[in-house]
Structure formats: structure tokens, C-alpha cells
Amino acid sequence: MDERITLSHGGGGRATNRLVNELFWPAFDNALLAQGNDQAIMGVPQGRIAMTTDSFVVKPLVFPGGDIGSLAVYGTVNDLAMGGAQPFCLAAAFIMEEGLAMATLRDVVASMAQAARRCGVPIVTGDTKVVEHGKGDGLFITTTGLGLVPQDVQLDAGNCRPGDAIILSGSIGDHGMAILAQREHLGFETTLRSDSAPLHELVAVMLRAAPTLRCLRDPTRGGLAATLNELAHASCVGMHIQEQAIPVHEAVRSACELLGLEAVHVANEGKLVAICPPQEAEGLLAAMRAHPLGSQAAWIGTVVEDSACWVSMATTLGGERLIDWLSGEQLPRIC
């Protein structure tokens, strides 16, 4: 096969055909993809499905703790899981820049296939496009997921009630800082690793432990700050959190200080925020801590009455301050 992606790989002719048949199909190998039509057709049980889509434009394509391929699977699986859905299938669309090394593409596709197998979710249909050199940036992947929502699950950002517990599944800022350190050669490369991971099994455990869970969100772009603000606005409540309850790895803390960033604004890819009635919080925490992806789970704050929907934080220094959305862009192309 060619050493680099050329425009002819996107033409729909013989080269596209070879690329699909020799690289994508063997890696993603499953019966639905092998139907070989322009669409995958599958039976679904009656009930509710969840659908989510995300374009991944992360730079660099490979980073400590992950790569664009596994990130594209886990990110989409997580968006399904945040609705309480178990992943059912994925679609993947690739926009490749002319000149992309075939070896890089092969590695990313292999990683993607492995991530999909880890989640037990087949990649059932896809698309490949090529843009001219200088009109893309190596590789963008758009992943769309379908999930099945159990009958009794009703998670919604608008469900938060004053008095509810705010639970965080683990340390924050790992993904964003790993990317940034790698990209800017900050010298933290050895200690910072992305937390990219699939959360659907943790969520399944949580739904059993706390049947009246209000909602789940994964604090990706915009970090914990954006997630809490979104939930506060969706539910017309305030959120009050304790800085000292929030797990932050030492290397992330140091990198944040160096760069003048706050960990609450830095992206995560393997963490979630859960809101639940206070009487269910301890049981939920215990269940989460028994799962490898929730071992550092912490009760970080409380939903409060506040028609202005502010998010505030008691700092480790004893102060109190508002936690707003970032107004500009500090960390482009983090996912």
C-alpha cells in the first residue's frame, strides 16, 4: 500500500476501495460492517436509544495515555454513558489530509479498533474523505454512537435539586495537561498522562447503586467549570463546591501554576460528575470506589438554591469565589 495518503484515496475509485478493504475493514472486522452497503442495517429491541456525535480534532494525534483513535471511541461511548445508555454501535468518518503517513493512519485505526473491542461496541459503518495538503491537519475523526437506554433510567441535566450531592469520579485536568505538555514541550511529559477511558461500565455500576441518580456529565472541553455551569443553568440552581475535596494530581497542579491555568477549566476524558440525592451519595461513592475508574471518587459539593445559577467554590485558602465558564480559548484542540 502507498506510504502516504493521496487525493486518490478519497476519490471513491480503486484507491478508496483498496484503503477501505485493506486497512479499515480488517481492523474493525465485524458482520455489520461486512454488509458492505452504504448503510449498516441492524435489529434493535423496542425501547429508547441514545444518539451522540463528536468530531475529534486533537493535536497531536498521539499523546501520553492515548491517541485520536481511542479518544474518538471513548469520548463517544462516554457521551452515551452520560445518558445512562449502554453502547450499541458506532459509526466513524475520517477526514484525512493529503500526505498523512499510512503508518500513522494504520496505528490510529488499530488503536480505535482495540478501544471499540474493549467497549464491546462494533464500528458498523464509516466514511473516508481526503482534503488537499494544507486544508486539514493530518486526521480528523467524527464518531457517532448509538446506545440502549434501560427502561427506568431518566438522567437529565435539568434534574438537579437543591440539597443534592455533587460527586466527581476522580482527579481533574489530566487529559488537557497531558496534551498541552506534549504540544508545548513543557517538560512534564513523563508524569502527565491523559485519563482517556470508557466510563460505561462505571455508569452501569452507579445506576445499580443509586437508582434515583439525577444526572451525569463528563467534564471534557471547558473542564469541571463548564460542566457545573451547564448543569446549574439547565436546572436553575446554584452549585457550591469545595476546592480541597477535588482530586488533582501534583503534576497537573504544577503545570497549571506554570501556565496560569486553573484545573477546573482543564479538559478531562475519563471522568464524570454525578448529581444525586444526598441520602444516596454514600452508597454511590462506595460503589464507584470499588471500580478502577472511580477509585478516587469524591463528594465535592452541594447543589444550592440560586436563581442566578452561580457556581461557587470554597478555596483551600479559606476564601470563596465564583467559578465561571472560560470566556476565551486557552486550550484549543484538546479533543
Add this chain to the structure above:
Amino acid sequence: MDERITLSHGGGGRATNRLVNELFWPAFDNALLAQGNDQAIMGVPQGRIAMTTDSFVVKPLVFPGGDIGSLAVYGTVNDLAMGGAQPFCLAAAFIMEEGLAMATLRDVVASMAQAARRCGVPIVTGDTKVVEHGKGDGLFITTTGLGLVPQDVQLDAGNCRPGDAIILSGSIGDHGMAILAQREHLGFETTLRSDSAPLHELVAVMLRAAPTLRCLRDPTRGGLAATLNELAHASCVGMHIQEQAIPVHEAVRSACELLGLEAVHVANEGKLVAICPPQEAEGLLAAMRAHPLGSQAAWIGTVVEDSACWVSMATTLGGERLIDWLSGEQLPRIC
């Protein structure tokens, strides 16, 4: 709102939030999107669903007869329709280049919303990302569609049998030539128009007229030649077509001659190829011709026995030649 897209529109913070709330949501306006979670949750009837995904990277963003927004809807609706599915919902992911004019984005989104309404299919979830100036090309859109497949429909590229009729729904080459003429300023701009259109209603009519239809394909990238070769290989048969039976607009024919292209290799966005048992062909043609998008439908050839899976054409000059896939790329970024 800002006049141009900036990196902060992709940061997941306040600017992203405003863009989504003020531009995308009002345009796509529907109850599932308004759930405002990271995934849309909907009830589905028991049965089979079709899923398809496509990235659209067409250049220019607006062209005679369409734009990237309506193309992204119709292209995905058509990939569902080719499986016999009626469109159920869409997801849309936008990769925007820093500097994209907000007015252009607004027009494309409005066109996309109108196209979705025309098809009766809601855009239920989405994503927006921004890449730096020079790392994209204005706008790429990835659309993923779900459709419902009627119980008795069994369309498959592997179903073609020797003796089957090859039916084409109308003229070929219109989309590819409209794009190319616009891009290269060929001077055909006034007469060439893309055929971009949604085919699901035509397909519904066809399924009623020919219940034993073997398969459907829309000859997009790679044109009629690629589609017939794909079907031939999937079914291990040959295809024999008559050049003079294939409708080609005069302006497309002239542009092809000027550029040294063949109409069978040029992309279409509102046409389909149907394979059906010969005894159903006349009834199918009559039904297609009664629909505005099938008024020029033609019986262009026959499936033949051929273990080498060749596609051949009797030319208007009385010759016979093989119709192969394009080996290189003559028409980049046509969709």
C-alpha cells in the same frame, strides 16, 4: 454575535455555548435537540434500523443547485434510502476553520435546517469544533443518519442476478460538473446545476412498485462506473450497459469533452441505480417516471453472468468497452 469564527467558539466555554444556543438550536429547532444533554434519547419501534455516516468536504461551500448544508442532509438521507430505510433522525458535527465568516455559517446552517425539514427528519444532536486558520478549509460537516427499515425490505449489493434489469433514475454527471465548473470557472456556470436532492420518497414509491427489488445505490463519488463495479463485485456478476440509454445533459456532455472526462465517472447527488428482476422493470420504470425525481428514469442495461465481474458498455458509436473504476483522482472534494 462575532463576524467570524474564532478559536474560542470551539473551546466548550461561553463562546461555544452562545454559538450553539443562538445559531444552531434556533435553526434546527426540535424537541429532541432541546433536551440539551450530550446525547439525544428517543423511543424507537422494534425492528431494524439503518445507520450511515458521511463527512462532507465539498469545495466551494455554495454551488449552483446546492450548498454543503443541504448536501450533508440529502447525502445522508440518500444513503439511508438506498437501504430501503425511511429517515428517522440525523446527527451533525461541524469542524470550522478559524476565520470562517459567521454569515456563511448562518446561511449553511439555515439551508441544512430547511433540507432537514423538507425530508421530515430532525437533527437531534450535534457537535462543533474549531481548528486554527490554515488547518481546515472553511467548514467540514459530518452527518450521521438513522432510518427505519420496513419489515419486508431486503436490499443488498450482493443480490444482483444475471438477467436483472439495471435502472437509472435520471441524468448523470450533473453534480460533479456543476462543482467543477464553479471551481475552475469553466464558463458553464449558468447551465450546470447540481442534482442534489433527497431520494427517500422516490424509493418509497419504488418499493411499492417492485417488491422484489434487489438493491439500490446512489452513484456519488466515482460516478455510475464505481457504483456498477461495486455491485458487480458484491454479487459476482457482470454488468452490461448501453451508452445511448443513459441520460446526460448537453452541458454536462460538453464540459466532459472539454475536460477529457467521462460522464460515467462524474459524481451525482440526486440519482440512484436500481437492480430488479426483468419482469418488474417496466412497472418500476412507470412508477419512477411518475415521481419528479425519476421522470427521466431509464432501463440502461442488464446484469450478466461473469465471474470476472466486468462492467462493459455498448457505446453510441457501436463499439464495446470496459467501464472501470477511476484509478486516480480527477475530481477531488466533490462531496
